[in-house]
Amino acid sequence: MPGHHIVRPEATEDTVGQLADVFKLMGDATRLRIILSCIEGPISVGDIAARLDSSPSLVSHHLRLLKAARLLRAERRGKQMFYSAMDAHIACVIDDMVAHVGEPTESEETD
Amino acid sequence: MPGHHIVRPEATEDTVGQLADVFKLMGDATRLRIILSCIEGPISVGDIAARLDSSPSLVSHHLRLLKAARLLRAERRGKQMFYSAMDAHIACVIDDMVAHVGEPTESEETD
DNA sequence: TAAACATATGAACATGTATTCATATGTTGG
DNA sequence: CCAACATATGAATACATGTTCATATGTTTA
Numbered sequence: 001m002p003g004h005h006i007v008r009p010e011a012t013e014d015t016v017g018q019l020a021d022v023f024k025l026m027g028d029a030t031r032l033r034i035i036l037s038c039i040e041g042p043i044s045v046g047d048i049a050a051r052l053d054s055s056p057s058l059v060s061h062h063l064r065l066l067k068a069a070r071l072l073r074a075e076r077r078g079k080q081m082f083y084s085a086m087d088a089h090i091a092c093v094i095d096d097m098v099a100h101v102g103e104p105t106e107s108e109e110t111d
Numbered sequence: 112m113p114g115h116h117i118v119r120p121e122a123t124e125d126t127v128g129q130l131a132d133v134f135k136l137m138g139d140a141t142r143l144r145i146i147l148s149c150i151e152g153p154i155s156v157g158d159i160a161a162r163l164d165s166s167p168s169l170v171s172h173h174l175r176l177l178k179a180a181r182l183l184r185a186e187r188r189g190k191q192m193f194y195s196a197m198d199a200h201i202a203c204v205i206d207d208m209v210a211h212v213g214e215p216t217e218s219e220e221t222d
Numbered sequence: 223t224a225a226a227c228a229t230a231t232g233a234a235c236a237t238g239t240a241t242t243c244a245t246a247t248g249t250t251g252g
Numbered sequence: 253c254c255a256a257c258a259t260a261t262g263a264a265t266a267c268a269t270g271t272t273c274a275t276a277t278g279t280t281t282a
Contacts, residue, residue, distance in 0.1 A: 016147070018212045019205065020140040027135025028240075029128050036127070045259060058241060060260055079249040079258050089211035093204050094130065100200035101129045139270075156229060169271060171230055190228050190279040223282105230277065238269075247260065252253105 025069050026093075030054065031062045034083075038072050039091050042082035136180050137204075141165065142173045145194075149183050150202050153193035 026032055030052065037048050045063065049056040063083055066072040071090055072083045085091065137143055141163065148159050156174065160167040174194055177183040182201055183194045196202065 015209065015212060016143055017140050019208050020138055020143045022208060022212060023134050023143065024138025027131055027138040029131040030240080032127055032131045032134065046257095055242075056259065057243080057261090060258095061241080064260075076249090081259060087211065087214065089207050089214070092207040093211065096200050096203040096207060097130050097133060098126065100198065100204065101126060101133060103198065103200070141270080157227095166272075167229065168231090168273080171228095172271080175230075187279090192229060225282080226280085228277100228279080231275080233272105233274090235272085236270090238267100240265105240267080242263105242265085244263090245261080247258100249258080250256085252255085 022069055022071065025065060025071060028062075030058070031066065032094075034059060034062055034066065035071060035085070035090060036094070038066075038083045039085045039094075042075065042084040044077075044080040044082050046080070048083070133180055133182065136176060136182060139173075141169070142177065143205075145170060145173055146177065146182060146196070146201060147205070149177075149194045150196045150205075153186065153195040155188075155191040155193050157191070159194070 026035065033052050034048055037043050037051055043051075045056055045059055048063075049059045052059065063072065063074070067074055067083070070086050073086050075082050075084070137146065144163050145159055148154050148162055154162075156167055156170055159174075160170045163170065174183065174185070178185055178194070181197050184197050186193050186195070
């Protein structure tokens with residue numbers, strides 16, 4: 001079962017674009033904070049905006065992109081819109097990345 | 112310290128910028144292909160350029176960014192420079208992301 | 223040393239994109 | 253229906269950034 005943790009470039013050759021698109025979406029601090037807020041659980045646009053101290057308009061713009069990329073899902077409750085993470089993979093990705101950036105510089109004086 | 116798979120925004124509040132920076136680097140198809148090539152093992156700049164069918168100059172520009180972000184490491188062999196992945200976290204991140212984009216659309220007719 | 227090769231670097235350009243503002247759409251309650 | 257609220261959308265702008273070209277740095281060999 002070759003599903004350990006090895007990335008096979010041949011198999012992803014066509015997927016690279018897809019991957020890059022999603023990574024690009026996560027490559028913005030505002031969007032990443034939005035994602036993190038939605039990972040915690042369903043949250044309204046207004047609450048996200050308040051939490052990030054930014055305008056609902058900006059948040060909505062980003063939410064559209066994140067929803068289109070299937071990173072988030074939207075559900076309506078009354079006149080509010082609640083967004084939450086689409087699946088657990090995103091949390092895994094971020095978790096692994098946290099482990100990466102959290103690692104001490106392997107050799108700091110090699111530079 | 113619960114290292115399951117849960118991302119805590121409070122703890123990463125200051126790290127979000129770091130995370131976004133790395134994600135942004137991976138958010139470019141050319142750079143992602145470079146990373147994938149380096150994950151396979153140490154590879155020279157020329158070989159990467161040939162593999163991606165792009166100029167050594169462009170590859171070198173990207174390699175500098177990736178090295179600065181500690182995604183890749185550089186080692187000199189003769190007059191060539193070999194780059195390889197810094198640690199295994201990157202492969203994990205990409206692997207998780209492949210799982211995400213590879214997932215069938217949960218509800219395709221909801222749209 | 224000089225030439226040939228490999229990589230790195232800097233400037234310039236063209237493109238993409240995050241943010242803001244104004245406005246539209248949609249929803250609830252009187 | 254109208255008003256108030258919540259979210260979405262479109263245009264405009266300011267900024268970042270990927271790519272190319274020319275050139276520099278560094279390394280090996282004749």
